Amino acid sequence: MKQVNVHGPEDVRLDEVPEPEPGPRDALIRVRACGICGTDLRYIRLGGLAGPTTAPMPLGHELAGVVEAVGAEVRDLTPGARVVLNPTAGRNMIGNGGREGGFAARLLVRDAASGGRLFRVPDTLSDELAALTEPLGVGMNAVDRVEAKPGEKVAVFGAGPIGLAAIATLADRGVEDVVAVDLSPRRLEIARALGARACVDASSQDPWQQLRALHGEEPVLGAPMAGTDAYVEASGAGAVIAGVLQHAKAEARLSVVALHDEPRPVSFLLVMMKQLTIRGAMEYPEDYGTALALLSRRDLSPMISHRFPLKQFHDALAVARDPQAGGKVMIKMDAEGAGR
Secondary structure (H helix, E strand, O other): OEEEEEEEOOEEEEEEOOOOOOOOOOEEEEEEEEEOOHHHHHHHHHOOOOOOOOOOEEEOOEEEEEEEEEOOOOOOOOOOOEEEEOOOHHHOOOOEOOOOOOOEOEEEEOOHHHOOOEEEOOOOOOHHHHOOHHHHHHHHHHHHHHOOOOOOEEEEEOOOHHHHHHHHHHHHOOOOEEEEEEOOHHHHHHHHHHOOOEEEEOOOOOHHHHHHHHHOEEEEOOEEEEOOOEEEEOOOOHHHHHHHHHHEOOOOEEEEOOOOOOOOOOOHHHHHHHOOEEEEOOOOOOOOHHHHHHHHHOOOHHHEEEEEEHHHHHHHHHHHOOOOOOOEEEEEOOOOOOOO
16 A cells, blocks of 8 residues: 655655554554644655654554454454544554554554553544544643633734634633734635634734734733733744743733744743743643534634645645645545545
8 A cells, every 4th residue: 555654854755555454452444534744744844753863654543434444352443433532642653653544544553452542433523534533632632731811912923723723712712802823825814714703924024013903902011012911922933932921911921822833932031020821832732622522613614725635645745845835735535445
């Protein structure tokens, strides 16, 4: 079968690999849809998890599929069940430095018998929408970390898939005053469809001027600050963190979910004076199933902007690398799961 592997910096290939065979505690999944993540782009750029790999590293961790076979000790899954994956459960690290990856026809999920790896998908949810469970969980965790509540004013910097997931989560929780900030008109259009009240195109507008106009002003030592209660940093732009510290009102909260490879200066004088809260957001909510539940009650289809078969992975990769292209790029397998 075909499988996407990273062989070194900017060296990603569609390799021919043997079909996996499940052991007594494992499950074999026929992959139907798998999204390209910003983390995948980072792995490709670095050539592996944190630098050049010594062996091919499989990619793909945002996936939905069908159980094809299970080992004798797996009790709660049966062939034919539609499932989504928690890729890091049980330290399997699927598509994240582990031995397996989801950009393939079939995926071995080790120790599925222990539970917490695979979650059943409702019949009402399509494969590609179910594959949004993982990125939605990341955006949901970022919202959890700022503890945003209905009636509050929130700004989401970055309207890529994780920022869009955060916006959808906020809308689902009744937080109506959400402003999306991005450089892409297409992404901002998707943000509005998913629940953003207003959008700011940072390529032509001053985000802080716009936030003061949209969320009002609150003074700190006589200087006007944005009235925004909480911020989600999903852009990866270092200037955003410094901007939040400079322009946030007292008691504002910030969660950082984007990847910032380089150290960023932080004015702890401003953090102290304004009593700001800054929290990192990594991976998922404690209950992974909450993301799947949200997908079951709310239409997130605008988030998927492009679809490609596995054999066109490099074309899909080019779109995923284009910040102006749109939302989630989804890889779809054929009906037999051959992925060719």
